[in-house]
Amino acid sequence: xxxxxxxxxxxxxxxxxxxxxxxxxxxxxxxxxxxxxxxxxxxxxxxxxxxxxxxxxxxxxxxxxxxxxxxxxxxxxxxxxxxxxxxxxxxxxxxxxxxxxxxxxxxxxxxxxxxxxxxxxxxxxxxxxxxxxxxxxxxxxxxxxxxxxxxxxxxxxxxxxxxxxxxxxxxxxxxxxxxxxxxxxxxxxxxxxxxxxxxxxxxxxxxxxxxxxxxxxxxxxxxxxxxxxxxxxxxxxxxxxxxxxxxxxxxxxxxxxxxxxxxxxxxxxxxxxxxxxxxxxxxxxxxxxxxxxxxxxxxxxxxxxxxxxxxxxxxxxxxxxxxxxxxxxxxxxxxxxxxxxxxxxxxxxxxxxxxxxxxxxxxxxxxxxxxxxxxxxx
Numbered sequence: 525x526x527x528x529x530x531x532x533x534x535x536x537x538x539x540x541x542x543x544x545x546x547x548x549x550x551x552x553x554x555x556x557x558x559x560x561x562x563x564x565x566x567x568x569x570x571x572x573x574x575x576x577x578x579x580x581x582x583x584x585x586x587x588x589x590x591x592x593x594x595x596x597x598x599x600x601x602x603x604x605x606x607x608x609x610x611x612x613x614x615x616x617x618x619x620x621x622x623x624x625x626x627x628x629x630x631x632x633x634x635x636x637x638x639x640x641x642x643x644x645x646x647x648x649x650x651x652x653x654x655x656x657x658x659x660x661x662x663x664x665x666x667x668x669x670x671x672x673x674x675x676x677x678x679x680x681x682x683x684x685x686x687x688x689x690x691x692x693x694x695x696x697x698x699x700x701x702x703x704x705x706x707x708x709x710x711x712x713x714x715x716x717x718x719x720x721x722x723x724x725x726x727x728x729x730x731x732x733x734x735x736x737x738x739x740x741x742x743x744x745x746x747x748x749x750x751x752x753x754x755x756x757x758x759x760x761x762x763x764x765x766x767x768x769x770x771x772x773x774x775x776x777x778x779x780x781x782x783x784x785x786x787x788x789x790x791x792x793x794x795x796x797x798x799x800x801x802x803x804x805x806x807x808x809x810x811x812x813x814x815x816x817x818x819x820x821x822x823x824x825x826x827x828x829x830x831x832x833x834x835x836x837x838x839x840x841x842x843x844x845x846x847x848x849x850x851x852x853x854x855x856x857x858x859x860x861x862x863x864x865x866x867x868x869x870x871x872x873x874x875x876x877x878x879x880x881x882x883x884x885x886x887x888x889x890x891x892x893x894x895x896x897x898x899x900x901x902x
Contacts, residue, residue, distance in 0.1 A: 548586040557719025564711040569599035781898040831871035836890035849874030
């Protein structure tokens with residue numbers, strides 16, 4: 525493989541690096557730079573020349589960055605040492621790619637090594653223009669000036685494989701015969717540059733959590749963000765509405781207000797019932813259960829319930845229908861008298877003996893069928 529082919533392969537290989545994704549500032553940056561080229565003596569130009577360039581790059585991991593760059597160096601020809609008049613200028617414009625690997629932390633001066641390569645365009649007065657590959661390597665140091673701007677200083681060796689541009693004589697001129705002015709296969713220049721990297725785009729927002737001394741961090745078991753009575757640790761439905769009826773997992777569930785135990789004596793309330801709760805014929809313990817129902821409805825003000833009354837099967841259908849209405853009216857009036865708005869109550873409703881929950885063949889079964897219920901309305 526000849527030297528030019530090798531240079532091209534090195535330059536192309538830089539673009540194929542594979543890296544592991546990590547957390548770092550991966551914004552693209554603009555990288556202007558300037559400096560001097562300490563020229564190879566075989567170029568027969570000034571010993572030093574001004575260099576100006578710029579690049580665009582980004583970090584591909586916390587330590588490594590890739591830049592695509594272009595720079596230009598203009599040199600004055602120097603054949604005057606042997607009595608040959610100046611032949612104008614010799615300029616190089618290069619397009620390349622460079623990989624820089626840094627060492628150390630982001631908040632300090634970071635030394636780095638650089639390798640790169642690309643194509644150089646040669647433009648020399650009195651000679652043919654041409655394109656040739658180059659490779660380069662160097663050392664540098666960088667540091668952040670702000671969160672967007674960083675300083676970069678670098679010393680590099682650039683190996684330019686130009687083998688055509690130096691031929692500014694003709695073969696018949698004796699002054700250019702021999703090895704003294706023979707064109708070399710390549711030139712090596714030392715580049716000393718100073719530059720900046722300027723990040724493009726906005727930086728990712730970093731949220732810092734500060735734990736105050738002596739103030740313990742809040743534990744999820746002590747928090748209830750949706751105020752549903754279930755702590756954040758156990759709450760599987762953290763966006764429930766405040767006051768909504770939820771289960772132990774914090775998720776909404778159906779509510780059944782159990783009025784079993786609110787039973788009536790046989791044939792109560794009597795016809796002509798005056799509405800006095802003491803005359804309603806409620807069995808012992810019924811008042812406590814009714815008060816519990818009031819407490820539930822006050823705890824969950826969004827609940828809306830029906831007030832349904834039922835009887836056993838003794839008596840005619842017409843009589844039992846009327847009796848069930850009186851029973852549901854007792855509960856309805858009690859709820860309103862204890863602060864439950866009528867807009868939350870559907871009824872009173874009487875279903876007579878049509879909806880038994882137990883047998884009517886025993887005294888115990890018939891007692892259970894003489895009941896009122898508060899089914900929650902959706």
